[in-house]
Amino acid sequence: xxxxxxxxxxxxxxxxxxxxxxxxxxxxxxxxxxIGANGAGKSTLLKSIAGIVVPAHGAIAIDGVDxxxxxxxxxxxxxxxxxxxxxRIFPSLSVExxxxxxxxxxxxxxxxxxxxxxxxxxxxxxxxKAGRALSGGEQQAVAIARALMSxxxxxxxxxxxxxxxxVAVEKLYAALPAITAEGTTVLIVEQDVNHALxxxxxxxxxxxxxxxxxxxxxxxxxxELAAAYFGLSDGSH
Amino acid sequence: xxxxxxxxxxxxxxxxxALLASGLSFLFGVMRIANLAHGASVVLSAYxxxxxxxxxxxxxxxxxIVVVPLIAALGWVLQLSVLNRALERGGLAPIxxxxxxxxxxxxxxxxxxxxxxxxxxAPGLGEASIAVAPGLAIGVLPLLTFGIGILVIVVLQLFLAxxxxxxxxxxxxxxxxxxxxxxxxxxxxxALAAALAMATVAVxxxxxxxxxxxTPVYGNLVLIFAFEAVIIGGLGSLWGTLAGGLILGLAQxxxxxxxxxxxxxxxxxxxxxxxxxxxxxxxxxxxxx
Numbered sequence: 001x002x003x004x005x006x007x008x009x010x011x012x013x014x015x016x017x018x019x020x021x022x023x024x025x026x027x028x029x030x031x032x033x034x035i036g037a038n039g040a041g042k043s044t045l046l047k048s049i050a051g052i053v054v055p056a057h058g059a060i061a062i063d064g065v066d067x068x069x070x071x072x073x074x075x076x077x078x079x080x081x082x083x084x085x086x087x088r089i090f091p092s093l094s095v096e097x098x099x100x101x102x103x104x105x106x107x108x109x110x111x112x113x114x115x116x117x118x119x120x121x122x123x124x125x126x127x128x129k130a131g132r133a134l135s136g137g138e139q140q141a142v143a144i145a146r147a148l149m150s151x152x153x154x155x156x157x158x159x160x161x162x163x164x165x166x167v168a169v170e171k172l173y174a175a176l177p178a179i180t181a182e183g184t185t186v187l188i189v190e191q192d193v194n195h196a197l198x199x200x201x202x203x204x205x206x207x208x209x210x211x212x213x214x215x216x217x218x219x220x221x222x223x224e225l226a227a228a229y230f231g232l233s234d235g236s237h
Numbered sequence: 238x239x240x241x242x243x244x245x246x247x248x249x250x251x252x253x254x255a256l257l258a259s260g261l262s263f264l265f266g267v268m269r270i271a272n273l274a275h276g277a278s279v280v281l282s283a284y285x286x287x288x289x290x291x292x293x294x295x296x297x298x299x300x301x302i303v304v305v306p307l308i309a310a311l312g313w314v315l316q317l318s319v320l321n322r323a324l325e326r327g328g329l330a331p332i333x334x335x336x337x338x339x340x341x342x343x344x345x346x347x348x349x350x351x352x353x354x355x356x357x358x359a360p361g362l363g364e365a366s367i368a369v370a371p372g373l374a375i376g377v378l379p380l381l382t383f384g385i386g387i388l389v390i391v392v393l394q395l396f397l398a399x400x401x402x403x404x405x406x407x408x409x410x411x412x413x414x415x416x417x418x419x420x421x422x423x424x425x426x427x428a429l430a431a432a433l434a435m436a437t438v439a440v441x442x443x444x445x446x447x448x449x450x451x452t453p454v455y456g457n458l459v460l461i462f463a464f465e466a467v468i469i470g471g472l473g474s475l476w477g478t479l480a481g482g483l484i485l486g487l488a489q490x491x492x493x494x495x496x497x498x499x500x501x502x503x504x505x506x507x508x509x510x511x512x513x514x515x516x517x518x519x520x521x522x523x524x525x526x
Contacts, residue, residue, distance in 0.1 A: 050418060051417075052414065052417070052418070071422075072417040073417045073418075073419075073420050073421055073422045073423070076418070076419065076420030077420060081418075082418050088412055088414075088418070090407070090408045090411040090412060090415065090416075091411055092407060092410075093404070093407060093408060093411065097404055097407075098408075100401070100404060101404055101416070101421070102419050104401070104404075104405055104419050104420050104421050105419070105420030146419070150420055
């Protein structure tokens with residue numbers, strides 16, 4: 001059985017339909033990258049899974065248990081955690097307090113404050129800093145570490161590289177294997193295809209709210225992915 | 238000695254204002270709700286304590302056991318039933334709701350307890366005093382009030398700073414939808430914050446009832462003093478509210494020393510001057526966009 005099964009998802013962003021009958025499955029321990037251009041519906045998909053966006057139709061199940069109608073805070077208890085778009089670090093809390101808030105649901109598991117600080121050195125170095133004083137790269141590292149504190153079965157990462165310097169992105173992606181090594185299943189949304197492919201087992205490309213390509217990350221050439229990404233592929237190969 | 242006496246009384250009075258203002262300050266700090274029903278809730282607590290006292294004959298401090306949980310529960314219920322929804326609407330909705338509550342509460346109090354002025358009897362407490370130095374005596378009740386005021390603010394602050402739920406309240410205050418992504422039920426967390434704010438309101442109400450004669454509309458005056466203390470100190474900061482209360486108390490007693498009979502007016506003037514000179518208050522909570 002898959003850890004995550006999304007079936008026939010229609011979601012709206014205001015009056016605009018962002019997703020058209022999307023299916024997504026993620027197996028236990030797998031890393032899936034959802035790629036696509038701006039406005040393809042990637043973030044809406046992730047928000048629907050996290051429970052911030054309520055889908056119009058379709059179902060979302062974790063380990064076969066339907067969570068479609070569960071509010072966002074109860075999905076954390078069910079094992080879904082998200083590092084959101086924009087990072088959303090609590091500005092008046094210190095880094096350590098941000099992490100402790102991430103563990104609010106008290107789900108048992110391998111990730112404790114000490115372990116997160118040890119395994120993600122980027123965060124360990126700034127634990128006493130105030131949330132509002134962080135650089136973009138630091139914010140992103142804290143957002144990922146904070147999501148881990150709930151010991152999620154499924155970790156949702158939204159636009160890790162967006163707006164960050166290449167050096168900072170390299171460091172963040174270098175920390176990901178330490179996370180997946182604990183058995184955490186990861187669903188990553190990226191505009192930066194190269195980074196997404198480097199860590200993903202499987203890739204799914206969205207275009208205007210529909211899946212245009214899906215399969216093992218190693219199966220596609222860059223040209224095929226680029227064509228799918230920009231919607232240039234209609235019937236040409 | 239007159240000046241030292243005025244300063245000492247001013248500090249003690251300031252502790253009372255800080256106590257009166259702590260619930261208003263806390264609720265604003267957490268949810269950005271300016272609770273116009275604050276004063277009416279304080280007065281309701283005073284009447285409730287009086288009612289318990291007359292019904293059972295227990296000493297005044299025992300009434301806290303009934304009044305604090307009841308008023309806190311009222312805060313919890315109001316937040317879950319009305320204020321959370323008003324917050325979602327945003328804009329003027331929360332302030333209109335609390336204004337409506339203020340009117341409804343004072344009318345309800347008048348209906349239940351009549352318009353007569355009352356006070357909570359505490360035999361001996363009002364007159365007792367401690368001679369600190371020749372010519373300088375400190376009343377036991379003002380001193381007790383001051384101690385309770387400091388205690389309430391320190392306990393609230395420690396709860397916010399050190400506990401898991403206090404942290405959750407601060408996180409929800411910073412960014413409610415991000416807090417939901419952390420597994421925090423923000424509606425219940427806000428209800429908890431409202432209950433805590435109203436618990437301090439209950440304590441303030443009982444103390445108010447011991448110190449002064451109150452009527453169903455006395456809440457208007459309470460609201461003005463509480464707002465002044467909160468605004469002088471800086472919106473959303475509990476330590477600032479303590480400082481604001483002390484400044485207001487000192488301004489009133491020292492002002493009365495200079496212009497006898499005009500202490501309250503001097504307090505308002507000092508408030509206006511400070512508002513003009515330092516609109517964000519003395520210790521504003523660093524507000525983020």
